[in-house]
Amino acid sequence: MKRIIVSVSNDLSTDQRVEKVCNTLHQNNFEILLIGRILKNSLPLNRNYKTKRMSLMFNSGFLFYAEYNLRLFFLILFSKKDILLANDIDTLLPNYIVSKIQRKKIVFDSHELFSEIPELETRPTVKKVWQTLEDRILPKLKNTYTVCDSIAAYFNKKYTTNFKVIKNAPISKKDSATRSSFSFPHKGKKIILYQGSVNIGRGLELMIDTMIFLDNHLFVIIGSGDIYEKLKVYVRDKKLENKVYFLGKLPPNQLKELTPLADIGISLEEDIGLSYRYALPNKIFDYIQAKVPILVSDLPEMKEIVNNYNVGEIVLKRNSESLANQIKIMIGKDYNLALEKAKKELIWENESIKLLTIFNNLK
Secondary structure, eight states, X not given: OEEEEEEOSSOSTTXXXXXHHHHHHHHTTEEEEEEEXXXXXXXXXXXXXXXXXXXXXXXSHHHHHHHXXXXXXXXXXXXXXSEEEEESGGGHHHHHHHHHHHTOEEEEEESSOGGGOGGGXXXXXXXXXXXXXXXXXXXXXXXEEESSHHHHHHHHHHHOOOOEEOOOOOOOOOOOOOGGGOOXXXXXXXXXXXXXXXXXXXXXXXXXXXXXXXXXXXXXXXXXXXXXXXXXXXXXXXXXXXXXEEEEOOOHHHHHHHGGGOSEEEEOOOOXXXXXXXXXOHHHHHXXXXXXXXXXXXXXXXXXXXXXXXXXXXXXXXXXXXXXXXXXXXXXXXXXXXXXXXXXXXSHHHHHHHHHHHHTTOO
16 A cells, blocks of 8 residues: 655645545555644544644744744654655645655645635745745646646646646535525525635635625634734624624535535636646535536636536626626526536546556556
């Protein structure tokens, strides 16, 4: 049985992609050790494979990345393994060095264009560091995959690599939730849902402003991030506390119960860098699996899903009044047949076949 060490810089509990990858590999006779970190608010883990969460002195900024990468290097260096799986650029360097020192196979999963995320646009020195790592290491990797066609094409053109695509589709699941699962007043209301990271550039301010023009609608935000508290203040200032609800970060099993209760799922990312432009967020697949129609930005990967499967609408104008009118029209449409078809096709069971092909044929 081949041993795989999987590295990720988050706290593991809400990373659905990593969990699906690890479960698939574990179920197909790979021994897994998943390494991440633990925070004060980290949720407990209950996995069928081994996990290790490091408690760090620093949890943000340069010192976090320096400490995490140094400790990760020594941990994987002195652990038994046959294969190293690095998730995103921020775990790649120690994995790459150990793979060279000990001549181990290395696999790289790029969840996004890390060096192009909006948070780095105002931090050119930090951006240059990640870009340099990307430029130096990616051309040398033989076993690589990412989340969508646009990112794969970007890497393959820039570095003459051979990135495969493993979409972040959810595991197929029957819906069993009822609206009583929501703990706030919602009777007779239409629910607009956002789930994911609460960071800049996600279009959340636009959606909050849109609620001014929507009576009988609620906007529910599930997740946490850099602007979470700022958005709460924004909602209070707009006096929209009875229309906008923050549920915080939820474990995947609870999230799967709540998602089907929505009437519309949104993904309104702004075009503020290549990472967002090429984004194909997990939430889009989660909405579809829950048979929730989607309203998405006019960006290539998200637009392609809507156009190919007719499971929702593409934002026509990014202003609150226009968006409110588009939502009202969406509420009156029936997307059930299209969602049922997409739900059967866009599932992890199909993506896992491609994943196993990669790990069973490492170069």
